[in-house]
Amino acid sequence: MINQDKPIQKILFGSPGTGKSYQIAEIAEKQLGIKSDGHILSNTIKVVFHPEYTYSDFMGKLLPISNGNSVVYKYYPGHFLQALGMAYEALINRKGQNYLLVIDELNRGNAAAIFGSIFQLLDRDNDGWSNYEVDISEMELLGLFNSIGYKTEVTNNHTVRVNDLPLELFINSNLEKEYESEWINEGKVDVLQLLSKCKIKIPPNLSIIATINTSDESIYYLDSAFKRRWSWEYVDAPSNSDITNRRIPADILRLPLSLSDNTSLDWYRCIVGVNEFIKLHHQSIRRIEDKQIGWWFIKPNGCQLTSEEVKDKLMFYLWDGVFTRNKQLLAKFIEDKLNKKNVVLATYADFLVYTEDLLRYWHNNINAVTENELKVDPSEDF
Incomplete structure (x- = not known):
């Protein structure tokens, strides 16, 4: 078992299909x-942020459930409280294990609103604990005890009980035991002290890794105060150097692309070739570092890809995601490189006509596409 004193708090970003989720698994192991x-x-809780995801989903919410002819309410801990409870339980029982909260598509939800006061906990001290603590409600405390594994309930007279004891009595009796035992300064006392005051911190055995994909324009803005509380790691897109240095995933290396004339490409x-083509227009395309495509941009259903699958995903991505605002760059490239005359790309269907010709060019000229081969107006903004 790896004993890591310094928790990881990182955001992975890069082009779609570059394997950010796979890299999380590698980091975790x-x-x-x-x-x-x-x-x-x-030891992992995973969540995907989206526009409808809220603070209540992240921390917890009180929901009604039917109980015979009546309705009772139950508090359900959210993803953050679940992860925090697992980490606290490991400290209380001295398991010596690390835990992980994974947030996919961090910027597809309103992160500032979702984190709320939890935002303060992202500042970590040298010992791995949050620099500050935040207050939680009695109901959130109940949900956290549930996540730790204690038996909790709210009685008819609204008294909170933990392991069949009133909440305050449960905490105080356990604190007394821990101060008299070998657990002092081992983490258990710290956890119970915090909870006795209805406060929480993120412990050193809980890491948080998030991913973002900013090639999608319909996202929420992450402000600088939020960004600086994370370390950032760029997951690079495939390039010529990957071929030169043989850094190609085995499954992708063996994957043929079948064309309509019964020929195939690698x-x-x-x-x-597509990425070199996109980088060619770096002066005109914003955020070029994540407009490229990764090895797994298209996940094949079988042992080969077809040009029809490429049309459905890759060509539309280029048309609608990369060269959104000016299709003249596409038209000029087709005229210059494919020796076509008077290319007019009025509709997406006009662009699809050139799919297989473009694929052949990209396949055969991955080292020939340089920024000097095509004149680009740097004043144009796409």
């Missing part, structure tokens, strides 16, 4: 000692 069973990581060469 190699740096945190968290094992995976197939595609499922142990899909990995097409991927690199």
Whole structure:
């Protein structure tokens, strides 16, 4: 088991399909000692942010449930409280394990509103604990005790009970026991002291890793105060150097792309060719670092890809996501490189006509596409 004193608090960003989720699994195993069973990581809570995701989903919410002819309310801990409870339980029982909260598509939700006061906890001290604590409600405390594994309930007279004891009595009696035992300064006292005051901190055995994909324009803005509380890691897109240094995933290396004339291309060469083509227009395309495509941008259903699958995903991405505001760059490239005359791209269907010709060019000319081969007006903004 890996014992890591310094927790990870990181955002992975990069082009779509570059394997950010796969990299999280590698970090979890190699740096945190968290094992995976197939595609499922142990000791991990995973959530995907989206525009309808709220603070209540993240922390917890009180929901009605039917109980015979009556309705009762139950508090359900959110993803953050679940992860925090797992980490606290490990400290209380001295398990010596690390835990992980994974947030996919961090900027597709309103992160500032979702985190709310939890935002303060992202500042960590050298010992891995949050620099500050935040107050939580009695109901949130109840949900946290639930996540830790204690039996909790709210009686008819609205008294909160934990392990069949009133909340205050439960905490005080446990604190007394811990101060008299070997647990002092081992983490358990710190946790119960915090909870006795209805306060929480993020402990050193809880890491948080998030991903963002800013190639999607319909996202929420992350302000600088939020950004500086994370370390950032760019996941690079495939390039010529990956072919030169043979850094190609085995499954992608063997994957053919079948064309309508019964010929086939190496899909990995097409991927690199597309990225070189996109980088050619770096002076005109905003955020070029994440407009490229990764090895897994298209996930094949079988042992080969077809040009129809490429039309459905890649060509539309280029048309609608990369060259959104000016299709003249596409038209000029087709005229210059494919020797076509008077190319007019009035509709997406006009662009699809050139799919296989473009794929052949990208496949065969991955080293020939340089920024000097096509004149670009740097004043144009796309």
